[in-house]
Amino acid sequence: MYRIAVIGGDGTGPEVVREGLKVLDAASSKFGFKYETKEFDFSGKRYLATGKLVDDNDIVELKKYEAIYLGAVGDPEVKPGVIETGVLLKLRFALDQYINLRPVKLYNSDFCPLKDKKPEDIDFVVVRENSEGLYKGMGEFKDKGTKDEVAIQISYNTRRGVERCIRYAFEYTRKRNRRKKLTLCGKTNVLTFAWDLWQRTFNEVAKEYPDISTDYAHVDATTMWFVKNPEWFDVIVTDNMFGDIITDLGAMIQGGMGIAAGGNINPKGVSMFEPIGGSAPKYTGKNVINPLAAICAVGMLLENLGEEKAAKAVEDAVIKVVSKNLKSLAAGKMGYSTQEVGDLVVKNL
Ligand code: IPM
Ligand code: MN
Numbered sequence: 188m189y190r191i192a193v194i195g196g197d198g199t200g201p202e203v204v205r206e207g208l209k210v211l212d213a214a215s216s217k218f219g220f221k222y223e224t225k226e227f228d229f230s231g232k233r234y235l236a237t238g239k240l241v242d243d244n245d246i247v248e249l250k251k252y253e254a255i256y257l258g259a260v261g262d263p264e265v266k267p268g269v270i271e272t273g274v275l276l277k278l279r280f281a282l283d284q285y286i287n288l289r290p291v292k293l294y295n296s297d298f299c300p301l302k303d304k305k306p307e308d309i310d311f312v313v314v315r316e317n318s319e320g321l322y323k324g325m326g327e328f329k330d331k332g333t334k335d336e337v338a339i340q341i342s343y344n345t346r347r348g349v350e351r352c353i354r355y356a357f358e359y360t361r362k363r364n365r366r367k368k369l370t371l372c373g374k375t376n377v378l379t380f381a382w383d384l385w386q387r388t389f390n391e392v393a394k395e396y397p398d399i400s401t402d403y404a405h406v407d408a409t410t411m412w413f414v415k416n417p418e419w420f421d422v423i424v425t426d427n428m429f430g431d432i433i434t435d436l437g438a439m440i441q442g443g444m445g446i447a448a449g450g451n452i453n454p455k456g457v458s459m460f461e462p463i464g465g466s467a468p469k470y471t472g473k474n475v476i477n478p479l480a481a482i483c484a485v486g487m488l489l490e491n492l493g494e495e496k497a498a499k500a501v502e503d504a505v506i507k508v509v510s511k512n513l514k515s516l517a518a519g520k521m522g523y524s525t526q527e528v529g530d531l532v533v534k535n536l
Pocket of ligand 1: 271274275276431463
């Protein structure tokens with residue numbers, strides 16, 4: 188019996204999660220695994236009503252679950268940064284979900300903004316470090332509010348943190364068993380402390396994986412290759428900030444936020460799966476948002492639980508819907524409502 192914590196969250200989060208749970212339910216009947224869910228209300232709405240974010244007791248409670256399924260958090264009425272740090276980053280950090288795994292896979296070339304790129308050209312995975320770097324929240328103001336003000340934001344990288352991420356990426360590349368190529372994406376030419384550590388660690392760990400070929404690309408060049416030659420990539424490993432940026436670009440070349448999912452992974456703890464597109468407040472309650480990203484997140488969640496057949500079946504069902512039914516992956520343009528898209532996936536499953 189898998190216990191799954193569900194956080195619908197804000198905006199369109201609850202709507203897409205509902206479709207994801209519909210698919211989870213269908214997958215459980217078909218593949219014979221059992222699960223139960225419990226809803227947790229962590230959201231901007233709850234913060235506005237009660238002032239509450241995620242606290243340490245919540246973390247103790249969440250540690251009793253096998254996985255967390257998250258819709259989206261963020262409310263336009265709350266000052267930027269509060270929900271992000273108090274809910275999303277709090278969960279990632281407190282549960283030590285030190286990997287952010289983001290597959291970039293094109294399912295239908297009609298939905299690719301790049302000319303002449305086919306599904307086999309866009310199929311890679313970004314392994315983003317998810318607990319350190321610029322996200323650590325370290326820094327200070329000096330002479331705040333004066334004309335001499337200085338704002339310092341520190342990128343904090345530990346050997347331990349960098350190494351566990353790089354090891355995960357090598358293991359993942361081996362297990363994925365596709366082109367067996369791992370690219371380190373960094374900025375060794377300018378950020379000479381952080382990326383020296385990353386590069387040294389990468390080179391050392393690489394010696395233990397002679398079956399994996401390695402490569403390096405600066406982050407700016409990486410964005411160029413994503414557009415020009417995405418077929419060069421198999422698995423990419425990078426830090427928290429660069430990973431955040433390049434995975435939004437990755438989402439666009441795979442067809443947009445409507446299809447992009449990610450996992451916040453603690454390989455020995457509780458992992459959390461989410462569509463990466465945010466709460467999309469303007470589409471809330473209209474039944475027009477694309478639930479496929481949230482459904483793909485269910486696929487990733489199942490894979491993480493070891494239900495690999497079910498995970499594969501969910502992905503195959505999504506591929507069918509994306510290639511046979513939908514007119515577009517964008518909200519309001521799919522040719523179907525949010526609920527109908529969920530139903531189509533269930534039918535194909
Ligand atoms: C993401 C998001 C978050 C991040 C924000 C909402 C804090 O952009 O998951 O990529 O920057 O990691
Ligand atoms: Mn982001």
